[in-house]
Every structure is written in C-alpha cells, then in structure tokens.
Amino acid sequence: xxxxxxxxxxxxxxxxxxxxxxxxxxxxxxxxxxxxxxxxxxxxxxxxxxxxxxxxxxxxxxxxxxxxxxxxxxxxxxxxxxxxxxxxxxxxxxxxxxxxxxxxxxxxxxxxxxxxxxxxxxxxxxxxxxxxxxxxxxxxxxxxxxxxxxxxxxxxxxxxxxxxxxxxxxxxxxxxxxxxxxxxxxxxxxxxxxxxxxxxxxxxxxxxxxxxxxxxxxxxxxxxxxxxxxxxxxxxxxxxxxxxxxxxxxxxxxxxxxxxxxxxxxxxxxxxxxxxxxxxxxxxxxxxxxxxxxxxxxxxxxxxxxxxxxxxxxxxxxxxxxxxxxxxxxxxxxxxxxxxxxxxxxxxxxxxxx
Amino acid sequence: xxxxxxxxxxxxxxxxxxxxxxxxxxxxxxxxxxxxxxxxxxxxxxxxxxxxxxxxxxxxxxxxxxxxxxxxxxxxxxxxxxxxxxxxxxxxxxxxxxxxxxxxxxxxxxxxxxxxxxxxxxxxxxxxxxxxxxxxxxxxxxxxxxxxxxxxxxxxxxxxxxxxxxxxxxxxxxxxxxxxxxxxxxxxxxxxxxxxxxxxxxxxxxxxxxxxxxxxxxxxxxxxxxxxxxxxxxxxxxxxxxxxxxxxxxxxxxxxxxxxxxxxxxxxxxxxxxxxxxxxxxxxxxxxxxxxxxx
Numbered sequence: 217x218x219x220x221x222x223x224x225x226x227x228x229x230x231x232x233x234x235x236x237x238x239x240x241x242x243x244x245x246x247x248x249x250x251x252x253x254x255x256x257x258x259x260x261x262x263x264x265x266x267x268x269x270x271x272x273x274x275x276x277x278x279x280x281x282x283x284x285x286x287x288x289x290x291x292x293x294x295x296x297x298x299x300x301x302x303x304x305x306x307x308x309x310x311x312x313x314x315x316x317x318x319x320x321x322x323x324x325x326x327x328x329x330x331x332x333x334x335x336x337x338x339x340x341x342x343x344x345x346x347x348x349x350x351x352x353x354x355x356x357x358x359x360x361x362x363x364x365x366x367x368x369x370x371x372x373x374x375x376x377x378x379x380x381x382x383x384x385x386x387x388x389x390x391x392x393x394x395x396x397x398x399x400x401x402x403x404x405x406x407x408x409x410x411x412x413x414x415x416x417x418x419x420x421x422x423x424x425x426x427x428x429x430x431x432x433x434x435x436x437x438x439x440x441x442x443x444x445x446x447x448x449x450x451x452x453x454x455x456x457x458x459x460x461x462x463x464x465x466x467x468x469x470x471x472x473x474x475x476x477x478x479x480x481x482x483x484x485x486x487x488x489x490x491x492x493x494x495x496x497x498x499x500x501x502x503x504x505x506x507x508x509x510x511x512x513x514x515x516x517x518x519x520x521x522x523x524x525x526x527x528x529x530x531x532x533x534x535x536x537x538x539x540x541x542x543x544x545x546x547x548x549x550x551x552x553x554x555x556x557x558x559x560x561x562x563x564x565x566x567x568x569x570x
Numbered sequence: 571x572x573x574x575x576x577x578x579x580x581x582x583x584x585x586x587x588x589x590x591x592x593x594x595x596x597x598x599x600x601x602x603x604x605x606x607x608x609x610x611x612x613x614x615x616x617x618x619x620x621x622x623x624x625x626x627x628x629x630x631x632x633x634x635x636x637x638x639x640x641x642x643x644x645x646x647x648x649x650x651x652x653x654x655x656x657x658x659x660x661x662x663x664x665x666x667x668x669x670x671x672x673x674x675x676x677x678x679x680x681x682x683x684x685x686x687x688x689x690x691x692x693x694x695x696x697x698x699x700x701x702x703x704x705x706x707x708x709x710x711x712x713x714x715x716x717x718x719x720x721x722x723x724x725x726x727x728x729x730x731x732x733x734x735x736x737x738x739x740x741x742x743x744x745x746x747x748x749x750x751x752x753x754x755x756x757x758x759x760x761x762x763x764x765x766x767x768x769x770x771x772x773x774x775x776x777x778x779x780x781x782x783x784x785x786x787x788x789x790x791x792x793x794x795x796x797x798x799x800x801x802x803x804x805x806x807x808x809x810x811x812x813x814x815x816x817x818x819x820x821x822x823x824x825x826x827x828x829x830x831x832x833x834x835x836x837x838x839x840x841x842x843x844x845x846x847x848x849x850x851x852x853x854x855x856x857x858x859x860x861x862x863x864x865x
Contacts, residue, residue, distance in 0.1 A: 299662075299665075301664070301665040301668065301669075303668075303672075351846060351849060351850060354849070354850075355849065357664050358600070358604075358605075358606045358664060358668070358809060359805060359809065359849075361606065361664075361665075361668055362606060362801045362802075362804075362805050363805070363845075363849065365608075365797075365798065365801060366798065366801065366802055366805075366841075366842050366845055366846075367842075369794075369798040369838075369842065370839065370842045373836075373838060373839055373842075374839075377835045377836060484794060485676075488669070488672055488673075488676070491669060492669075495669070499662065499665075527679075527680040527681075527683035527684045528680065528684070530676050530677075530679060530680035530683070531676070531677050531680035531681065531684075533673075533676055534673040534674065534675075534676030534677035534680065535673075535677060537669060537670075537672070537673035537676070538654060538670060538673045538674070538677075541654075541658065541666050541669060541670050541673070542654070542657055542658075542670075545658070545660065545662065545666060
C-alpha cells in the first residue's frame with residue numbers, strides 16, 4: 217500500500233515532462249520543443265477557428281464546446297486532483313447563469329457589457345461553494361458524492377420556488393447587440409478566455425506545492441494530514457476555485473442560449489457530462505478534460521442534431537460512459553502515454569542490444 | 571389542525587414503509603459491495619412501468635404482478651452487477667462504480683422515454699380509487715396505503731429473515747464486515763455480491779408498484795426525485811445500516827408530510843435540510859458504523 221501511494225504520487229502523467237528533468241539528453245529537449253510547437257499550433261488554430269469556419273452551426277457548436285472545455289477543466293481541477301467526485305457542479309453552473317440573468321434584468325445590462333458580469337457570476341458561485349464545501353468536505357467518498365447530489369437538488373428546488381429566479385418559467389437572457397453575421401464570435405472568444413484561464417490554472421496548480429497537496433489528499437488523505445497538509449483549507453480552496461470557473465462558464469452559457477429555467481441550468485446530465493469528459497481524456501491530467509470536451513461535446517451536439525430524439529442521445533451518453541469506464545478506465549491520454557513509453561522502452565532495449 | 575397533524579403523521583408512517591424498503595435495498599448494496607447504486611431511482615420507475623404493462627395490457631392485478639416483476643428485477647440487478655460493476659477494480663473504483671450506475675440509469679431512462687414517452691401515467695386498481703378506504707379512529711385511510719404498508723412489512727420481514735436466518739444471509743453479513751476475511755473462510759464473495767445486488771434491485775419492483783399506485787403519477791423523469799430522497803434517507807440512516815435506513819425513511823416521510831401542511835412547495839426540502847443538519851452534527855449519520863473507511 218505504501219509503495220502504491222508513493223508510486224502514484226511520484227508518477228507524473230505522460231503528457232507532462234518533469235520540470236526538474238533538465239538533462240542534456242538531446243531527445244528529451246527535442247521532444248519538449250515538439251510539444252511547445254504543438255501547443256503554439258493549437259493556440260493558433262483555436263484563435264482563428266471562428267474566422268475560418270464562419271458557418272453559424274459550426275461556430276455555435278464551437279461556443280458550446282469551449283464552454284465545456286472550461287467547465288470540464290474546472291471540475292477536474294477539484295475532482296480530478298483531489299479524488300473527491302463532485303456530482304453537484306451544476307449548482308455552480310446554474311448559480312452563474314442565474315447571477316448573470318438576475319443582474320442583467322435588474323440593472324438593465326445589455327449587449328457586450330454583459331460579459332463584464334461574468335467575473336461577478338463566478339464570484340457568486342464561489343461564495344456559494346464556501347458553505348457547501350464546509351459541510352460536504354467533512355465527509356469522504358460515497359457520502360461526499362451523495363451530499364453534492366443533494367446540493368444539486370436543493371439548488372433546483374430553490375430556483376423553482378423563489379420569485380427572484382423567475383420560478384419554474386425561468387429567466388430570459390439579455391439580448392446581444394452586435395451584428396448577426398458575427399453573432400457567435402464574441403461568445404467564442406469570451407469562452408476561450410475562460411477556458412484558457414482554467415487550463416492555465418490547472419497547469420500551474422498541478423506543478424505547485426498546492427497541487428502536490430491536493431494529489432497527496434487524493435492518494436491517502438489520512439497520511440497527507442499526518443505529513444502536515446491542512447486538508448480542509450486545501451480542499452476548500454480547490455473547490456472554490458473550481459466553482460468560480462464553473463460559475464463564469466454557466467453565466468456565459470446562459471447569455472449565449474438566452475434562457476434559464478430550473479430544469480435546464482440545473483441539469484443532472486451536466487454533472488455527468490463534465491465527469492465523462494474528464495474521465496475520457498484522463499482524470500487528474502491537465503490536457504485530459506480539454507481533449508474529452510473537444511471530442512465529446514461536438515459529437516453529442518452533432519448526434520442530437522442528427523437524431524432529433526433526446527432519449528437517443530441520452531442512451532448514447534450512457535452507453536459511451538459504460539464503454540469508456542469498462543475499456544478505457546484510465547482515460548485516453550494516460551493509456552496512450554503508456555503505450556508510447558512501452559514502445560520507447562522496447563526501442564531502447566533493442567538499440568542497447570546492438 | 572390537530573386532526574391535520576395526526577393525518578400527516580399517519581400518511582408519513584404508511585408512506586414511509588415503502589421508502590424504507592427501497593432504501594433498505596440501496597443500503598444493503600452499499601454494505602456488501604461498497605458502492606452506491608445511483609440507478610435505484612430509475613429502477614423503481616422501471617418497476618412501476620413493469621407493473622403498468624402487466625396491469626394495463628395483460629390485466630394482471632398489481633399485487634399478483636409482483637410475482638413476475640420481482641424475479642425480473644432480481645435478474646436485471648444480477649446482470650448489472652456482473653456486466654458493469656464486477657469488472658471495475660483499482661484505486662478509482664468508488665468513482666467508477668458510481669458513474670457506471672449513473673450511466674446505467676441514463677440508458678434505462680432513455681429506453682423508458684423511447685417506449686412510454688414523457689407523459690405521466692398512474693397505476694389503477696379497485697383499491698387505488700379515492701373511495702376505497704377504511705375508517706380507522708375516525709380517519710379515512712386509502713386501501714392502497716394499508717395494503718402497501720402491509721406488503722412493505724412483509725417484504726422487510728422477508729429481508730430480515732434472509733439476512734439473519736439463512737446461510738446466504740450469514741455470507742452477506744460476513745462480506746459486509748470484512749470482504750477479505752469472508753473470502754478467506756471460503757465465502758464466494760463475487761457470488762454474494764451479485765446476488766445481493768439482485769436482492770437490492772428486486773425490492774424496487776415492490777417499491778415501484780407502490781410508488782406508481784400512490785404518487786399520483788410517474789414518468790421516466792421521476793427517477794431523479796426518487797433517488798435524491800433515497801440517498802438522503804440512507805445517509806441519514808448511516809450508510810450500510812438496514813435498520814437505520816428504515817427508521818430514517820419513516821422519519822423523513824413523516825417530516826415531509828408535516829411540512830406539507832404549511833409549505834407544500836418546500837416539503838421536499840425537508841429531506842435535504844435534515845440531511846445537512848445531521849451531517850453537521852454527526853457525519854456518520856444516525857446509525858452509521860463508521861464515517862470513513864480506510865482507503
């Protein structure tokens with residue numbers, strides 16, 4: 217057991233090189249250069265994407281995908297790093313949506329100014345996360361999951377019954393005031409900023425002392441506490457950061473789709489979808505949730521468009537989840553990394569044998 | 571007012587029996603397999619639809635139909651365990667099994683939508699009619715509530731006998747205490763796990779029939795409402811404690827019925843408020859054996 221914990225804490229996922237590993241090995245530095253070039257190319261592609269593919273259907277899918285990249289990264293930042301599986305992140309998504317909706321309605325905010333409300337939406341979500349975290353993070357594993365699900369239902373019930381949220385008929389969103397032929401682009405870039413922030417934060421946290429504490433909690437919380445990790449503040453901080461990003465994503469989602477009602481913004485499928493994305497790409501890695509969202513969200517939107525039957529896409533989501541859990545339980549990236557390093561080891565053995 | 575309160579308490583206790591049964595199945599599965607079957611809610615709805623099909627299309631009485639639906643749900647439960655739960659191993663097993671159950675729930679919900687559509691249906695029989703009731707101490711109690719409560723008592727008793735008076739029950743309890751030790755003394759833990767999952771799911775046949783007959787209508791969407799209540803009940807009762815789940819179920823439904831007198835919109839919230847309060851004071855739940863298992 218001790219060996220297990222040490223090994224999993226020490227083993228970094230294959231998509232990230234160890235920062236201390238500045239060896240003179242030319243192959244390693246070539247690889248790092250290739251990774252950097254790939255990253256730059258990826259950034260260029262996502263930045264110019266809506267300019268190249270300006271078809272409204274495609275950019276619409278792109279906006280929703282980028283929002284899910286942000287949400288899945290945010291979820292992974294907490295659940296993937298700490299191992300505390302939250303199935304209540306829709307609370308923060310919905311809180312962000314309602315925060316933007318209520319602020320825009322009551323203060324008559326319209327047009328591009330609505331984007332300025334997004335950080336406030338994130339802040340509201342983060343403020344909600346603190347008391348929720350203080351209650352839920354006292355318990356672990358199954359109980360934690362169940363508590364987060366309970367929060368989800370409380371949030372849905374509250375939004376349905378309060379007057380300020382518009383009850384079961386919900387809220388209508390502020391109307392964008394820019395021209396229709398670039399309609400989706402501002403949403404896309406706002407989403408890109410949030411998503412990039414989420415990914416960058418995941419990357420920085422993963423390499424920081426804070427990230428190490430989070431992963432120590434995931435591997436063995438009791439031992440981490442014994443080694444001097446203040447588990448509660450560490451977990452709560454990650455939970456709150458995650459909620460902040462999710463709230464911003466929710467606010468943007470609401471502004472983009474233009475409506476919010478309880479069953480729609482507090483959607484249990486949202487929780488499952490972001491978890492699936494993180495699992496698909498690789499739980500606890502930086503690139504995993506990005507890959508998961510970039511593959512799964514467009515496929516699901518495409519299928520929904522094609523099939524026009526909600527229940528079929530529901531069945532497909534379930535089947536896909538089962539397939540991934542059964543056959544790719546560690547996610548695409550870690551599995552691919554294992555295959556690559558196994559092949560590299562084989563090659564090295566062969567060249568050493570010559 | 572006093573009369574309303576007494577009626578609410580009677581409703582709560584009679585309705586709680588069925589929740590107790592459904593929650594007992596859920597907490598039993600947790601105790602033996604160390605997983606939470608998120609699909610329990612939609613399985614109850616599936617049980618209700620099975621009863622619906624038998625009664626509407628084959629004209630089989632709801633209670634007689636249970637002789638068919640209970641074995642069907644049992645087999646389904648065993649199949650889910652063998653196909654989707656048993657293969658999952660390793661450090662992420664907790665999350666994996668939860669998500670697998672969630673995925674199974676989605677698939678079942680989708681199939682129910684595809685088959686029955688989103689409209690609400692009810693289960694009907696002569697004893698579900700509003701005028702089919704008996705007078706007890708000046709109160710009218712619907713026949714279906716009495717029958718259902720009786721059935722829940724019988725089922726709970728059967729569950730008790732199964733757990734405490736049979737060899738299988740001994741194996742189940744041994745596995746609950748310590749799966750490794752149980753394996754060492756020759757218990758086939760895998761078989762016990764599959765059969766326990768089957769038993770835990772089989773009770774949803776009874777729960778579903780009662781839910782369909784008393785809830786005033788159900789749809790494929792009803793699973794969420796059910797599972798949220800059931801989860802609150804088993805946490806309150808202490809995960810893995812069958813007795814605790816029963817007490818918690820009756821307590822919760824009674825509290826809900828009482829709040830419903832004054833605040834019908836917020837009655838469901840009682841479940842979560844009680845849950846939050848209990849967890850702040852006592853994270854292990856009322857009858858929890860251990861708050862946290864070593865990982």
